[in-house]
Amino acid sequence: MSEHPTEPLVSVLIPTHNRPDYLEVALRSALAQRYANLEIVVSDNGDDDLTAQRIQPYLQAHPHIRYFRRQGMSATENWDKCMELSRGEYLNYLMDDDAFHPDKISRMMQCFQAHPDVGLVTSFRQLIDERGNPLPPVEGTERLFAQDTMVTGSSFGRYILALGSNLIGEPTTVLFRRADLRGPFGTFLDRRYTVLSDIATWLSILARWDAVYLVDPMSYFRIHFQQDQRDNSTRLRASLEWMTLFLDSHEHGLFSEEEPAFLDLLAAKLGGLSQYLTLHYPSIRGGSIPAQDIVDGMQRCFHALLHRQGAPSPLDSPPSGTSGTHVASKGRP
Structure with missing residues (x-):
């Protein structure tokens, strides 16, 4: 320093x-x-x-x-x-x-200084193996653009939510301003996320700011056997969190699709989640996710899909003896 x-x-x-x-x-x-x-x-x-x-x-x-x-x-x-x-x-x-390229911070800070409407800067991330040798991209880590590009926050957020893929990158990849956080890392619309803490943070920033994508690899993401392995319960938690991000964004008018497109996307996502549950229910039963959390998440999806706008909802008034307040679980990055 x-x-x-x-x-x-x-x-x-x-x-x-x-x-x-x-x-x-x-x-x-x-x-x-x-x-x-x-x-x-x-x-x-x-x-x-x-x-x-x-x-x-x-x-x-x-x-x-x-x-x-x-x-x-x-x-x-x-x-x-x-x-x-x-x-x-x-x-x-x-x-x-992971590791940084020597020019990572300087290149990204130049972007902040040149573009006052930018809230985060990311880049292509090079995958490496346990010895630091380069690996080819896997799905979701491909280079997004042919040249350095500024992307509006609304379009970037909408694309990420539609695909259900972290196109921006893991925490190593992104430089952001402290002042643009809305709560602890992993918070989006006052809800803290467990598995998708990075995506929740990026969406929170993109709701108010644009982004810059650099095509050169400014960071190196290591793939190795010591990494945390995600079991079926964790993958299911990630799917439920994607659904929550998608629904919360729509309900708050952020990254919004037109209603027909939103419903088509929701139906496709719900179909994929239902298929996953059907295939993996033996390992999910008795896992780390309470069954009621899964039921509540699916119920919210079906309600958004099938309920007509403007019609009274049975979910607006919780049954006697239940609470209508959502308590977000404590997240882990």
Whole structure:
């Protein structure tokens, strides 16, 4: 970090858990940034001292690194601690197994400075294997444009919700302004998301701001065997969260499709979700998602699909003994 900064402070936030080898690679990529006014915040909820030992030489050599360790923090608490300890006007998470291109922050900050209507900057992300070798794109990670492009927030959000795919990228990929968050990371329309915390955040920003997409790979997303594996319950939770994002956006007039197009999309999404439930119900029964959450989510979808606009709804008045208030579950990034 420069001693006399003339540029806005950018905070690189690295939540880490039991990955000292990959963390060191990620940390070095943050230290290699050519943007001058930078701080790095590392929050560690690991089960041992290996990360603390590995990071000590970097803390002694680089005073702009801040390190916090508390064993037993949840993933969400670890993420939130990074943001709590940071001071930057701009924020970019860096997953402890990913890496930055050396020009990532400087290129993206140039976009913010050139386009005052922009709320986030993203890029093509290069997939890499456990040794850092490049991998071909998988569905949803292909390069979106042939050249650097500014995209309106409304059109980008509408396209993402229609496809049900995170075209913007994982947290490592995106630089955004702290002031544009509406609650903790993972919050959209006052509801905090568990599996789709990044998408919820991007949609919250896109509801008010435009985006820039850079075609060069400004980050590297690692695919390896140590990554969290999503079981059928987690995939189902993701599907239900996609539905909630889609319905909440429509009800609040954000990224809205015309009613016939909205209903067609909803019918297709509901059909896919129903098929998934039918195929995987043995492993979902007794899983981490309460059955009532699934029933409530499906009921809301069917009501939106079948209920005529302007007609009284049986869901507007909850049955006696039930509550009409939605309590959002605590999310984890």
